[in-house]
Amino acid sequence: MLRKTLSAPGLLDVVKKSFHKISDLCQSRTNITLADCLMSGLAIFSLKIPSLLQFDHSKEEKRIKHNLEKLYQIKQAPSDTYLRERLDTVEPLMLRKSFKKVFAQLQRGNVLEQFSYIDGHYLLSLDGTGYFNSHKIHCASCCEKKYKDGTIAYYHNMLGAVLINPDYKEIIPLPPEPIHQQDGNNKNDCEQNAAKRLVTNIRREHPHLKLIIVEDALSATGPHVMLLKQYKMKFIIGCKSAYDYLFRHRKELVTEHEIIDGNGVQHCFRFANDIPLNGSHLNIKINVLDYYEISPSGKKKHFTWITDLPLTTSSVYKIMKGGRARWKIENETFNTLKNQGYHFEHNYGHGDKNLTTVFAYLMMLAFLIDQVQQLCCKLFKAALDFSKSKIRFWEKIRGYFTLYYLDSWEQLYDAITYQKGDAPPNTS
Numbered sequence: 001m002l003r004k005t006l007s008a009p010g011l012l013d014v015v016k017k018s019f020h021k022i023s024d025l026c027q028s029r030t031n032i033t034l035a036d037c038l039m040s041g042l043a044i045f046s047l048k049i050p051s052l053l054q055f056d057h058s059k060e061e062k063r064i065k066h067n068l069e070k071l072y073q074i075k076q077a078p079s080d081t082y083l084r085e086r087l088d089t090v091e092p093l094m095l096r097k098s099f100k101k102v103f104a105q106l107q108r109g110n111v112l113e114q115f116s117y118i119d120g121h122y123l124l125s126l127d128g129t130g131y132f133n134s135h136k137i138h139c140a141s142c143c144e145k146k147y148k149d150g151t152i153a154y155y156h157n158m159l160g161a162v163l164i165n166p167d168y169k170e171i172i173p174l175p176p177e178p179i180h181q182q183d184g185n186n187k188n189d190c191e192q193n194a195a196k197r198l199v200t201n202i203r204r205e206h207p208h209l210k211l212i213i214v215e216d217a218l219s220a221t222g223p224h225v226m227l228l229k230q231y232k233m234k235f236i237i238g239c240k241s242a243y244d245y246l247f248r249h250r251k252e253l254v255t256e257h258e259i260i261d262g263n264g265v266q267h268c269f270r271f272a273n274d275i276p277l278n279g280s281h282l283n284i285k286i287n288v289l290d291y292y293e294i295s296p297s298g299k300k301k302h303f304t305w306i307t308d309l310p311l312t313t314s315s316v317y318k319i320m321k322g323g324r325a326r327w328k329i330e331n332e333t334f335n336t337l338k339n340q341g342y343h344f345e346h347n348y349g350h351g352d353k354n355l356t357t358v359f360a361y362l363m364m365l366a367f368l369i370d371q372v373q374q375l376c377c378k379l380f381k382a383a384l385d386f387s388k389s390k391i392r393f394w395e396k397i398r399g400y401f402t403l404y405y406l407d408s409w410e411q412l413y414d415a416i417t418y419q420k421g422d423a424p425p426n427t428s
């Protein structure tokens with residue numbers, strides 16, 4: 001049996017309700033609601049079907065419409081053209097609520113607290129990535145890069161934010177921050193400005209959530225560290241050995257610590273607390289952790305972080321693991337979205353205003369729902385394990401979705417897990 005909340009029907013139900021609230025604020029000139037359009041957009045990424053609403057024949061259309069209603073609560077599915085037209089008008093920020101509703105389910109189901117890492121704090125990894133680039137297609141929100149020969153490249157980037165834990169394969173995405181043209185601003189938007197908006201939005205939505213921001217060296221700057229302090233967020237930020245002076249000439253401030261783990265890997269730490277961030281920000285005090293990993297074969301890896309977590313011989317190992325888990329935003333998030341069936345860089349249609357950003361939000365929301373199922377839903381996991389890989393799993397879901405009448409998610413996952421003959425059990 002699927003549990004009521006942390007399963008596909010439960011999660012899609014809270015998302016659909018949040019879409020209805022957006023729908024109520026927007027006029028519709030047809031009887032297709034905006035909520036049905038948003039849900040159809042979400043279904044595209046949930047099913048990983050680039051052209052969900054183009055059918056080969058009317059029998060297929062009937063079946064897919066039935067399945068969209070039963071699985072995604074879509075009363076009336078829009079055409080591809082109408083879907084794009086409507087979604088282009090949606091203010092992307094309005095979609096943040098849907099992420100929060102899913103997040104609240106994780107909090108209520110006591111799943112989130114398993115994810116806390118140090119002293120009730122959660123690791124939140126931030127990183128930017130591009131998802132659209134063209135010399136021809138563009139919209140009002142595109143950033144522009146002008147070349148000397150007069151050509152212009154149009155692009156959209158985003159700053160992703162995902163909760164990570166080194167002991168978990170799954171991650172929990174929060175709403176990303178689009179890096180795009182802001183109203184009334186002629187200059188291109190940038191990652192630093194997006195970070196300000198992202199941190200402000202997250203703090204407004206989660207005023208009490210204890211967070212440790214994990215970032216790469218680009219963020220090891222005075223203004224950024226001040227911003228995090230202002231919003232009461234702790235940090236572990238990578239940096240490029242700017243502290244050589246400290247380790248060479250101020251050894252009285254430095255503690256050294258070494259351990260060899262059960263696999264024979266040597267972990268060498270050097271650290272100092274309460275150090276000025278840099279020459280231009282003597283008033284901002286941070287702690288510096290320098291670390292070498294030496295494998296039994298002699299292979300060396302080196303990292304340096306700045307943090308405001310107190311560094312002691314008993315805390316450095318965990319902080320190092322937290323800092324290194326940052327790669328999960330690249331490997332487990334962006335790479336999954338780009339290479340594991342979500343088609344992150346595929347152009348689903350660009351629109352004139354918001355379409356690209358709305359699609360990016362819906363894709364991240366579908367990814368969140370998949371990750372929550374992977375964490376909490378036994379039927380989903382059994383079907384995924386049976387399929388051996390995500391790509392195969394999505395292929396099977398697509399296959400059943402287009403070829404059979406389905407009445408529930410349970411029926412779909414059971415069909416994949418217990419493939420007896422060709423048809424899923426109890427289908428009409």
Ligand SMILES: [Zn+2]
Nearest residue numbers: 138139141142
């Ligand atoms: Zn654009």
